[in-house]
Amino acid sequence: MDFKLLMVFVDQDRTEAVLKAAREGGATGATIINNAQGQGLKPHLTFFGLEFMASRSVILILAEARRSESVLKAVTAAGKLDETLDTGIALELEVSKTVGLTEHIKALSEKHPIK
Template sequence: MDFKLIMVFVDQERTDIVLDAARDAGATGATIINNAQGRGHKPHYTFFGFEFMGARSVVLILVEASRSRGVLDAVCAAGKLDESKETGIAIELDVAQAVGLQEHIEFLRQQPK
């Protein structure tokens, strides 16, 4: 079975919405890394001159390749990723090998595509 890894970088308040959309689109699970921070091309300064870096989540979703486009589209819409440059991004990566997935593979074989 071929897999894709979808990585979603989104504001923490949108994490649950993104997770629900991914599951509804066919994802069987995800790993969430909270409190990630990053910088854009232009710093955002607050009062006192401190740079503001809001808390983000990194959502890692390993999906069967034939379901990846639907999941990617769903998380993009749910996270409102195309609304502005501040809402987040999602990327899809090819997975050369994955182990520890036997139960997931059996579950996926029983599901309609």
């Protein structure tokens, strides 16, 4: 079975909506890294002149390859990801090997057949 890794970077207040949409799009689970920080094109300065970096979530979704397109579309809509600055991003990576997924693949095949 082939897999893709979806990485979604969103403001923390959108995390639950993205997770719900991912499940509805065909994902069977996710790993969430909270309180991630990063920098964009322009620094956001506070009134003290210090850079403000809002907390973001990094959501990692290992999706069966045939489902990845529908999951990506769902999380893009739920996370309100568009091409403007500061909305967050999502990306998809090819997964060449996996370990520890034998039971997951069996359950995925039985309970969630591809339609």
